[in-house]
Amino acid sequence: MTQRSRPDSNRGSNRPRDRSDRPPREGGRAVIPESDLSALITQSDPESAQLLVKHAEAMGRQLKNANLTTSQIRAIFGEVRQIDAQLSTIDLPVADQERAFRKLILLKPKMAYRARRERGRGVEELNNVLDPAIDLVVGGTDLKNQQERFRRFVEFFEAILAYHKAAGGN
Numbered sequence: 001m002t003q004r005s006r007p008d009s010n011r012g013s014n015r016p017r018d019r020s021d022r023p024p025r026e027g028g029r030a031v032i033p034e035s036d037l038s039a040l041i042t043q044s045d046p047e048s049a050q051l052l053v054k055h056a057e058a059m060g061r062q063l064k065n066a067n068l069t070t071s072q073i074r075a076i077f078g079e080v081r082q083i084d085a086q087l088s089t090i091d092l093p094v095a096d097q098e099r100a101f102r103k104l105i106l107l108k109p110k111m112a113y114r115a116r117r118e119r120g121r122g123v124e125e126l127n128n129v130l131d132p133a134i135d136l137v138v139g140g141t142d143l144k145n146q147q148e149r150f151r152r153f154v155e156f157f158e159a160i161l162a163y164h165k166a167a168g169g170n
Contacts, residue, residue: 032059032129041136041152052156059129060163068122069170073161076114076126079107084154087147097143104150108134130157 032055040052063073086092086100108131115124137153140146 034132037129037133038136040156041133041149044148044152048152052152052159056156056159057163059126059160060165060169061167063122063126063160063164064167064169066122066125067119067170068126068164070165072114072118072123073126073164073169076107076111076123076130077157077161079103079110080154080157083107084150087150094143097147101138101143101146101150104134105138126160129160 036051036055039048040055042048083100083103086103087097089096092100111123111127111130115127133153133156137146137149140149
């Protein structure tokens, strides 16, 4: 009986061993560390913008590989855009701002429903990232702070959508 030697993991491969640029995986799905998600939603410095790009790119690829379709992501993004349009209204009364944030909170059960209803795991993975991000938005100290966080949430969602498409998402 001949003993086969294990090939060196670096032999014959151009892939670097360090995969620190990949998002952590939990149960076969990509997750964004809570501290990173918090930074990209609650902070507006260049470092948090770099984190946003890094995680959006990874999520876009992950969602493409999970067979998330453009129509699935756009269904959720369309509702976010409606909320964004409402909040972008100049001199919006406080009651209307609160209604807009209520719609954002109520997006969470809609996303959970879609995640269970749709085929594949793409919507579920998107939900696993957006759900805690929504919590960070509505956890702002006041309406102005919530609006700033919401703007960063929209930027993050737009970036995920863009990277999903760039990765070849349908």
